[in-house]
Amino acid sequence: MTADEPPVTADEPPVTADEPSATADARPVTADERFMALALDQARLAAEHGDIPVGAVIARHGEVLAAAHNERELRSDPTAHAELVALRAAASALGSWRVLECTLYVTLEPCAMCAGAIVLARVPEVVFAAADPKAGAAGSVLDVLGDARLNHRPLVRSGPLAAESARLLREFFAARR
Numbered sequence: 329m330t331a332d333e334p335p336v337t338a339d340e341p342p343v344t345a346d347e348p349s350a351t352a353d354a355r356p357v358t359a360d361e362r363f364m365a366l367a368l369d370q371a372r373l374a375a376e377h378g379d380i381p382v383g384a385v386i387a388r389h390g391e392v393l394a395a396a397h398n399e400r401e402l403r404s405d406p407t408a409h410a411e412l413v414a415l416r417a418a419a420s421a422l423g424s425w426r427v428l429e430c431t432l433y434v435t436l437e438p439c440a441m442c443a444g445a446i447v448l449a450r451v452p453e454v455v456f457a458a459a460d461p462k463a464g465a466a467g468s469v470l471d472v473l474g475d476a477r478l479n480h481r482p483l484v485r486s487g488p489l490a491a492e493s494a495r496l497l498r499e500f501f502a503a504r505r
C-alpha cells in the first residue's frame with residue numbers, strides 16, 4: 329500500500345470479486361480465505377491507531393509464521409507497511425533473510441517497495457485481496473512481482489476476500505472525510 333490518497337474510491341471499487349466471498353456456509357473455506365481472514369483481522373488493528381487498514385500474514389506449512397499490519401502512522405515510518413513488518417518478523421523467526429516455503433497474504437496489492445522486498449526475500453508465493461489501481465506493483469501500475477528480468481518471481485494469486493478488504497478501506501477513508 330501507499331497512500332496519501334485513498335487507494336480505493338467509493339464510486340469505483342477496484343475489486344473484481346462480484347460479491348463477498350465469505351459465504352462460508354455455502355461451501356468450505358479455502359486455505360487462502362482462512363489466512364486472508366487473519367490478514368483482514370490485522371488490517372482492522374491498523375485502523376485502530378489511525379493507519380490505513382492493510383494487514384499481512386505469512387504462512388508456512390499451513391501455520392502462521394508472522395502477522396502484522398500497517399504501522400506507518402504509529403511509528404512515523406514510511407517503510408512500516410504491513411508486508412515489510414511481517415517479512416522482518418518472518419525472517420527473524422526463520423533466522424534467515426530468505427523467507428522460503430512461505431506464502432505471504434496481504435489485504436491490498438503490494439506497492440513497489442513491498443513487492444521489491446518480497447522479491448529480495450525470495451518469497452515463493454503471494455496472495456493479495458483487493459487490487460490497488462493507484463500504486464499496486466503486482467500488475468496494476470507496475471508488475472514487480474511478475475517481471476522476468478528479476479532473479480525471482482513468486483507465484484501470485486489475487487481475489488480472496490477482495491470485497492471485504494475494499495470495504496474496510498472505503499469505510500476507513502469515508503470516516504476520515
Ligand SMILES: [Zn+2]
Nearest residue numbers: 329409439442
Ligand atoms: Zn507497501
